[in-house]
Amino acid sequence: MRPARQYAVIVVGGGVAGTTTALALAREGIPVCVLERTQYDRWRPGETLSPLAHAELLRLGVPLPEAGEDLIPSHGIEAVWGSEHPQFHPFITNPYGGGWHVDRQRFDALLAHHAEAHQVPILRLTSAVYIERGPGAWNVHANAPSGELNLTCERVVDATGRASSIARQCGVRRHQVDALCSVSVVLTQPERLEQTLLVESTPLGWWYAAPLPDQRVIVSLLSDADLLALAGAFRPSGWLALLSATRYIRERLGTLPEDLRLHVRPCETSSLERSAGEHWLAVGDAASGLDPLSSGGILKALRSGHRAAAALRAAQEGDSTAHQQYAEAQSSEFARYLEARLGHYATERRWPDEPFWRRRMEEPAATAA
Template structure:
């Protein structure tokens, strides 16, 4: 048995981009619903919030506590990149204030709570199975704990991350620039650990570590998927051996225990051919996935959500070109990002013959995902 619900906008995906798009729409009085396939109880990557992202949240009306168990201040970034010795980039002089180390799971749940405070229904454990475009409306068929749901709306937002499942149902291809993948472990935090994000490049790729709330620390190795497999990084023993070959990361986190739980996640640079079309938009990673090196995934999710909400509002007001203009702006933003990515990787010249670094010395060529 199914029940039918109608909204102006349905957002598929309740991560940062999805909930903040919905929150922005709700603040304008637009009826919107979010479908989220989890209960915000699964591990989620993305642990550092930059000062610029903090400013976007304040603009949205989502304040963060000055301190607390879910958010701890981030003083800056240390990077051993292009040099044997790490350079420190402080957040203290940033006009937008400092950054935060956070529990991403709880951060996403906090954004969902703010959306619900603005009367946005967030249907947890609910997945969009199929979408159909009809004359002037969308029909969204979803599965939920209470059974099948039939929902209708004027506009659909794809916030499903790199899967971009709604865009793909619309026949839009996704192009990959690389095959970057992360292998992460969460450990107990050593006493006296500095409250900074630490990045260290190696011949295989690069590592980062950052403190987490709850006296924990995340340690991640990033390289292309094929190189990680060849290096044995997808096995706990191989990952541990590669960690022991680092200098600064190893010094900061110490020796990990024998029993490790690896979190493996594709995080390639990729984008949709176009991130908007007739009565639909893609936001956040669904529109374009950024290399975690940029530390800009959350910031871009917030910014694309703001631009998407403006475009959706304009579309509902009768401007049928708004989704196309949004897509053009997203494409321009992604092109600028690719230029910056190329320049940042060019700084590291110590291992020009290693496959990971050699692949990043040339202009990126996109392939269909």
């Protein structure tokens, strides 16, 4: 699809939050374009899609595919947290049905496909280099496979994840609450692996293991970056040594290969000091990044995209307070999340003197990042 030069909205970033925003706008007849710097081929951690996400996808008109290639059923969550024994939280009683284990690359590509079916241009391998405010419009300067690309729009959406590159260009700072980081390995799935998300806390931090499509399983260790470095977790031998100290995670994996490819990904809790301004707003992780312990990354992104689209539509119809109201709602939601995060970590009391857990027993003090 050949891109036009002018749109009502340009979304920078084609992840779940970005494509949800674009798809919701397109369904309202609002001209929108998405700039996505990848071809949906870069590694991203697998994720468990909660039953509540079903309703959000239905609002978008996006049916989930059949179980198999892109996703597999999830029966619930097992948590070894605050106790020596796992507690099972099933999805079967949820009114929205069961959950799913998804491959994020495929899930993001699925949403992009549906957006394109609604005539949303998704310009792959295209990165916004900088934006500038002209008379009555944004000028978006991007690099595309064909060379430099210049587009204009009335409003721009920052969906660039924790980088928040558009908001930062607008002079907005990002506040970081912690330095959480994940070190993950994708393995061949052992036989008869339970179709559940397993979470297990340890003195260093916590682990999770979840099945993925194509008979794979993702295993991740999460702790603060400085603690991971001290423990040697960024080396395969160190990661394996730490894995051997777990009980339930290690038991599930069977024989491990000798050569492991580690995937390191920052996943700190952080947020913009404000998630909207004049003629721009931020969605998903660009607005605020949550601890993966919430297991709600996709759900949060879907809901954020819906709310952003509603705010953009209201602003286009003349509501001068729409962006401010959106930013205030985002700020209130993040404050509630911080309270819930503090309470959840407080339920694990077995290692109060370990740095990771001690840091989470106190009210978080945000620092500018």
